Amino acid sequence: xxRCLVFVLLFFLLFGSVGYAQGGAVSAPGAQKEEVVxxxxxxxxxPAGWFDDWNAAQRASRRTGRPLLVLFTGSDWxxxxxxxxxKVLDTPDFQTFARQNLILVFMDSPQSVTLPANLQRVNRMxxxxxxxxxxxxxxxxxxxxxxRLDALSGYDPDxxxxxxxxxxx
Numbered sequence: 001x002x003r004c005l006v007f008v009l010l011f012f013l014l015f016g017s018v019g020y021a022q023g024g025a026v027s028a029p030g031a032q033k034e035e036v037v038x039x040x041x042x043x044x045x046x047p048a049g050w051f052d053d054w055n056a057a058q059r060a061s062r063r064t065g066r067p068l069l070v071l072f073t074g075s076d077w078x079x080x081x082x083x084x085x086x087k088v089l090d091t092p093d094f095q096t097f098a099r100q101n102l103i104l105v106f107m108d109s110p111q112s113v114t115l116p117a118n119l120q121r122v123n124r125m126x127x128x129x130x131x132x133x134x135x136x137x138x139x140x141x142x143x144x145x146x147x148r149l150d151a152l153s154g155y156d157p158d159x160x161x162x163x164x165x166x167x168x169x
Contacts, residue, residue: 034064036103043108043115045075047085049095050106054122061103061144067167069098070105072127072138077111080155081137088159097160101167102141109136141166 038060041052050071051057061068071089073081088094098104107123108115115123132138133153141150141163150166152159 036060036064036066041106042119043106043113045108045110045113045115046106047090049099050104052106052108052119054105054126057103057105061142064103065144066101066103067144067149068105068142069102069163070107070126070130070132070140070142072107072123072132072136072140073109074136075108075110076113078136084137084155084159087157091160094160097164102163 038049038051039053039056041050043052046052051060057068060066073085075081075085107126109123130140130142130148130151132140132151135153137155138153139151139156139159140148143149150162152162156162
């Protein structure tokens with residue numbers, strides 16, 4: 001019974017519509033450089049340039065052909081999450097690469113801020129579905145078709161070269 005409920009919930013999560021407007025010009029299928037318009041964040045901890053709306057992120061990924069990079073983090077309490085942000089994710093090199101090649105998804109589990117219940121629910125369901133690892137930070141890369149391409153758990157100072165190599169294939 002519980003397994004059936006999980007699959008039903010995942011179906012609605014993956015194929016349901018949240019109803020956020022997506023702007024930007026639509027380019028030819030498979031185009032990699034389309035400008036992506038990110039809706040206003042659902043949670044107050046989501047940084048600029050990141051989605052926290054899973055449905056909107058999936059639509060952007062399918063439309064642009066860019067893979068999703070899903071970051072599971074504890075933004076206000078996890079030391080290694082903060083180091084990953086400072087030393088890798090917030091650097092100009094990573095930001096330029098991500099803007100051209102990825103759809104960034106921020107799944108936060110803060111301690112000092114209460115996120116909306118629907119965002120907490122999606123975070124838990126994505127964690128169960130994607131199985132990123134036991135702790136945070138954790139990163140999962142997913143193709144626009146939903147195939148898991150890579151995952152890592154913990155801080156990796158070489159995340160950018162790893163992603164560049166992965167997407168060059």
